[in-house]
Amino acid sequence: MKFTSAILLLSPLLASALSFPSSSDRKVLDDQHKVPGSQPLTFCKDPADYILDVHNVDLIPNPPVPGEKLIIRGNGTFNQEIEDGASVYLQVKYGLITLIKQDADMCEQLPKIDIECPIKKGYMEIYKEVNIPRQVPPGKYTVLADVKTKDKEPITCMEAVVVFPR
Ligand SMILES: *[C@@H]1O[C@H](CO)[C@@H](O)[C@H](O)[C@H]1NC(C)=O
Numbered sequence: 001m002k003f004t005s006a007i008l009l010l011s012p013l014l015a016s017a018l019s020f021p022s023s024s025d026r027k028v029l030d031d032q033h034k035v036p037g038s039q040p041l042t043f044c045k046d047p048a049d050y051i052l053d054v055h056n057v058d059l060i061p062n063p064p065v066p067g068e069k070l071i072i073r074g075n076g077t078f079n080q081e082i083e084d085g086a087s088v089y090l091q092v093k094y095g096l097i098t099l100i101k102q103d104a105d106m107c108e109q110l111p112k113i114d115i116e117c118p119i120k121k122g123y124m125e126i127y128k129e130v131n132i133p134r135q136v137p138p139g140k141y142t143v144l145a146d147v148k149t150k151d152k153e154p155i156t157c158m159e160a161v162v163v164f165p166r
Contacts, residue, residue, distance in 0.1 A: 033045070033046065035054055035057055035158060036054065036055065036056050036057070037056040037057040037058045038059060038060075038062040039057055039059045039062055039160075040160045040161075041057065041158045041159070042158065042159055042160065043156070043158055043159075044144070044146065044157035044159055045157070047156065049154060050154050050156045050157070051078060051079050051080055051149065051153060051154065051155045051156070052077070052078055052079075052147075052155050053076055053078075053079060054075075054076040055074075055075045055076050055077070056075055056076075057072070057073070058071075058073045058074070059071070059072060060073065064132045065132065066132050066133065066134050066135070066136055067132060067133070068132055069129055069130070069131055069132075070131070070132050071128070071129050072126070072127070072128045072130065073126070074125070074126050075123065075124065075125045076123075076124060077122060078119055078120070078121050078122060078124060078155075079121065081118050081120055082106075082117060082118060082119040082149060082155065083117065083118050083149070083150060084118065084150070085105075085107075085150025086105075086107060086117070086147065086148065086150055086155065087103050087104065087105060087106055087147070088104055088106045088145060088148075089102070089103050089144075089146040089147075090102055090104065090143075090144070090145050090146075091142075091143070091144040091145075092141065093141070093142040093143075094137070094139055094140070094141055095139050095140055106147060113126055136164050138164045138165060138166040139164060140161065140163045140164075141161070141162050141163075141164065142159070142161050143159060143160050143161075143162070144157070144158075144159040145158055145159070
């Protein structure tokens with residue numbers, strides 16, 4: 001599986017991995033670290049220090065339906081401008097097997113969701129439609145995305161643990 005098939009948090013891959021979330025399957029570290037909105041994401045740690053202040057992220061429908069269209073909608077505020085050189089570390093595990101573990105250039109990925117670097121300081125909305133594969137191998141998926149500036153300052157970091165029922 002190629003990294004380029006996974007766009008930050010908004011990739012079809014992640015969307016697939018987020019299918020069938022249930023509260024008992026989610027790793028809830030702390031309620032205050034839950035990403036606001038209708039999806040199973042949590043921040044990796046207290047998001048107060050992140051450059052991106054996420055207001056809301058919704059998956060429509062939540063949970064996604066295999067073989068159908070999924071809308072990913074979100075908004076947030078960047079507390080500083082994001083320049084070229086920002087990176088995104090993406091890790092996807094299926095059970096104990098690592099499917100993806102890779103650093104990529106964030107600015108090269110963003111055009112896929114109609115955003116360009118530099119990202120101006122201030123409010124931003126995103127909207128993306130993806131198609132969920134009809135067949136998703138059942139099992140436990142762990143997804144982590146850690147986004148940093150070129151100076152390694154944290155922009156955001158989110159994770160989800162989701163189990164696809166057999
Ligand atoms: C962000 O999106 C949510 C849900 O659509 C909305 O309720 C909220 O007003 C938005 N925030 C801003 C600052 O526009």
